[in-house]
Amino acid sequence: MKVSVTHHNGAQSGGYHDCLRAAKHDIVSGVTVTDPVIAQYLRNSWKRSYELGIHPEDRRLSRHDHPLFVIDDDDRLFSAIVDQEINAIWESFGGEHWAVYCTNAKAVIVRARHGSNPRARAFALHVGRRIQECDVGTTAPACVLHEKVAITLVGAEHYLNEFADMFCCAVPVWGPWGTLIGVLNVTGSETFKSRLVVHKLQSAAIKIENRLFLAAHDMNLVFKIHHDADFINTHLAGLVAVNAFGDVLSATRNALEMFAPIDPLGKRINVAELFVDGFIATQGYCQKTSLRNGIVFYTQACIGEASHALIEDVAVTRNASLRERADLHILDIVRQCGGNISKAARVLGLSRTTLYRTLNRKAGD
Numbered sequence: 001m002k003v004s005v006t007h008h009n010g011a012q013s014g015g016y017h018d019c020l021r022a023a024k025h026d027i028v029s030g031v032t033v034t035d036p037v038i039a040q041y042l043r044n045s046w047k048r049s050y051e052l053g054i055h056p057e058d059r060r061l062s063r064h065d066h067p068l069f070v071i072d073d074d075d076r077l078f079s080a081i082v083d084q085e086i087n088a089i090w091e092s093f094g095g096e097h098w099a100v101y102c103t104n105a106k107a108v109i110v111r112a113r114h115g116s117n118p119r120a121r122a123f124a125l126h127v128g129r130r131i132q133e134c135d136v137g138t139t140a141p142a143c144v145l146h147e148k149v150a151i152t153l154v155g156a157e158h159y160l161n162e163f164a165d166m167f168c169c170a171v172p173v174w175g176p177w178g179t180l181i182g183v184l185n186v187t188g189s190e191t192f193k194s195r196l197v198v199h200k201l202q203s204a205a206i207k208i209e210n211r212l213f214l215a216a217h218d219m220n221l222v223f224k225i226h227h228d229a230d231f232i233n234t235h236l237a238g239l240v241a242v243n244a245f246g247d248v249l250s251a252t253r254n255a256l257e258m259f260a261p262i263d264p265l266g267k268r269i270n271v272a273e274l275f276v277d278g279f280i281a282t283q284g285y286c287q288k289t290s291l292r293n294g295i296v297f298y299t300q301a302c303i304g305e306a307s308h309a310l311i312e313d314v315a316v317t318r319n320a321s322l323r324e325r326a327d328l329h330i331l332d333i334v335r336q337c338g339g340n341i342s343k344a345a346r347v348l349g350l351s352r353t354t355l356y357r358t359l360n361r362k363a364g365d
Contacts, residue, residue, distance in 0.1 A: 020156040024056050041147050049137040049159045059162050060136045068128035069108045079111040081211045085204035098188035099125040105181050107132040140170035141183040152194050171201045174253050176216035207235045213252050217241040219347045222302040229298040244330050244348050246271045
């Protein structure tokens with residue numbers, strides 16, 4: 001797991017500012033910049049920007065001849081899910097010279113809020129605008145897409161002098177299958193308290209990731225985990241999706257951090273291999289269990305058909321076999337599919353014969 005990268009404080013002050021300007025001059029003069037004061041990710045991005053034909057004196061953000069990119073169905077779904085957090089961030093930090101937006105993995109903005117003044121530079125950051133390095137040089141979102149960690153750029157840390165009095169703070173957004181699918185960003189006055197923005201963005205990104213995860217696994221059993229029972233019904237809980245046989249399909253980054261050094265996505269792992277005792281979703285209350293390395297967890301299940309909420313009357317218990325857990329999940333999927341056996345079999349990845357056999361066995365119990 002990489003450590004989050006943060007910007008150097010005081011990027012507009014004295015020696016560091018002069019160092020940044022001199023280093024960019026060296027870049028465009030063909031000189032390799034090796035100054036350790038300047039973060040490696042900045043030097044790499046500046047070099048890529050220069051090789052893409054961009055000069056620090058160019059004015060790229062305010063130009064009106066930039067192309068607009070098509071937003072597809074996946075982008076529209078992503079946009080709808082991030083909307084709530086975009087609005088919440090805007091309510092906290094929004095202003096005439098600010099923009100809050102989310103890009104997809106290609107750096108195309110899929111959702112944005114900014115002031116109404118068309119003369120404000122942040123106004124140019126709108127849906128369909130692409131902000132890759134080839135478009136506007138070094139920015140925090142462009143660096144995040146390369147480094148895959150939270151990054152803040154202040155003033156002259158940007159490649160273009162056009163951004164010299166701004167800062168942008170960006171965090172990665174991870175998809176339900178562990179891939180980077182976008183970047184959440186705030187851009188505005190560089191005098192703002194960036195630490196507050198970082199914390200707000202990181203919290204918002206986790207909430208977005210949880211909604212994406214639940215939407216993607218609405219036909220699977222999803223359960224929550226945390227070391228502290230007080231956090232089990234918050235966005236800080238890790239989410240884990242399993243199939244009808246108890247195999248771990250995916251997990252959110254919070255869950256993966258809690259599982260470390262175990263990597264349930266590196267190879268197919270059954271929940272029985274993760275926890276000391278097997279467990280199934282059943283009525284009851286939040287219970288605690290343990291990893292095989294002795295770490296104690298509190299667990300609670302989510303309900304697929306109500307994936308937008310984490311309910312409190314479903315719990316995880318340890319007293320059941322893998323067959324009983326699988327049977328319970330199969331019955332739940334059949335119910336969610338309205339009794340349509342063919343549809344349920346497709347969702348479960350089972351043959352109709354196997355599904356009928358399970359239903360007949362449960363009917364005789």
